[in-house]
Amino acid sequence: MSGLWHQVMRTMSQPGASPDDDILALAAADIALRNHPEPPADADVVLDIARSEFAAVLTVRQARIALQRAREMAREHARDQREGAGGRERTDGGNG
Numbered sequence: 761m762s763g764l765w766h767q768v769m770r771t772m773s774q775p776g777a778s779p780d781d782d783i784l785a786l787a788a789a790d791i792a793l794r795n796h797p798e799p800p801a802d803a804d805v806v807l808d809i810a811r812s813e814f815a816a817v818l819t820v821r822q823a824r825i826a827l828q829r830a831r832e833m834a835r836e837h838a839r840d841q842r843e844g845a846g847g848r849e850r851t852d853g854g855n856g
Contacts, residue, residue, distance in 0.1 A: 764790060772814070784816040785826035793830055803827060 768787045771780045788810035792801035795809075806823035810816040818826075 768814075779814070779816065781816055781818060781822060782826070784810055784814045785818050785822045786830055788813065788816070788818075789823070789826040789830035790833075792827065793834060801827065 764783070764787060767780075767783045771777075771783050785806065788806045789801070791809050791813065792805045795801075796805050803820050803823035806827050807818055807820070810818050810823070
């Protein structure tokens with residue numbers, strides 16, 4: 761997700777340009793998933809975070825799509841981490 765935060769910084773730092781709402785929605789959804797695991801984050805949480813953190817006014821549809829996309833990205837990241845940990849070979853010569 762570090763690429764996402766690079767995009768957020770870029771979209772927020774362009775003088776005179778309108779920030780990309782889809783990127784901000786995804787960033788808000790990422791925050792929502794990390795900060796609100798129980799009960800699970802919903803579109804209202806994403807809308808609140810987008811408004812308070814980025815001064816972005818999103819639609820409920822944008823928030824729902826971003827939340828779904830953030831969940832998929834988190835699952836892919838977790839799967840990549842598991843596969844990477846299982847696929848590493850020991851280089852220290854140990855047996856276990």
